[in-house]
Amino acid sequence: ITLRVCYNWTCSSREFVTFSAADMANVKGYLTQCAGDSFHDRVQRLRVGIWQLQLVAQKYIPALANDREINEFDRDVEGRLDCVDSSTNTTTYLRILQDLGQLPGFSVTNPEVRNLLDFHAVHWTAVVTDKNDGKLWSVDSWFRPHGHLPFVMPLADWKKDKKAWESPYNKANPYPVSIQELCPSPQRVAEPAEPP
Numbered sequence: 001i002t003l004r005v006c007y008n009w010t011c012s013s014r015e016f017v018t019f020s021a022a023d024m025a026n027v028k029g030y031l032t033q034c035a036g037d038s039f040h041d042r043v044q045r046l047r048v049g050i051w052q053l054q055l056v057a058q059k060y061i062p063a064l065a066n067d068r069e070i071n072e073f074d075r076d077v078e079g080r081l082d083c084v085d086s087s088t089n090t091t092t093y094l095r096i097l098q099d100l101g102q103l104p105g106f107s108v109t110n111p112e113v114r115n116l117l118d119f120h121a122v123h124w125t126a127v128v129t130d131k132n133d134g135k136l137w138s139v140d141s142w143f144r145p146h147g148h149l150p151f152v153m154p155l156a157d158w159k160k161d162k163k164a165w166e167s168p169y170n171k172a173n174p175y176p177v178s179i180q181e182l183c184p185s186p187q188r189v190a191e192p193a194e195p196p
Helices: 021-034 039-060 062-066 083-099 155-159
Strands: 002-007 013-018 106-114 123-130 136-140 151-154
Touching (some): 039 062, 039 151, 151 155
Antiparallel strands (some): 002 013
């Protein structure tokens, strides 16, 4: 799969990379660990897919490992990503997952912006639509360093500047020690409720 990756803020650097069949098989292997049909498993599968595709991109563009969450921590480094880069790349990764049939229950839409006219608060996110109810969800990878799980929350609340790492969304956005904690076996743990 050949795709374009944006970095160095506002896509000022663009590089085409090709993900190999072995790369994609590895990604799919991770995705099988969140193969359930529940809303929780579908969200975690989406998060794992973005995380793994970022790591594959980083293999071909090592400078992406220099990216840190938000802009204050990587202002002068090669490979930094602002929210435009992050939302553009995340949308590309989501489209790859969708085309491979690895994004069950979601369809990819165009990125969205909040606070467009406020230079200090403007922010972009990737977006998916839940096919079951038509609800739009923000998939925001900018708040974490490159190669980490993104935050997922209802787009309407994202537009109100709510934080995905705070209650009640923190339950859908855990940062566990292992992938098995993201998508536990239904025999071991009760199903978490869908966030509002």
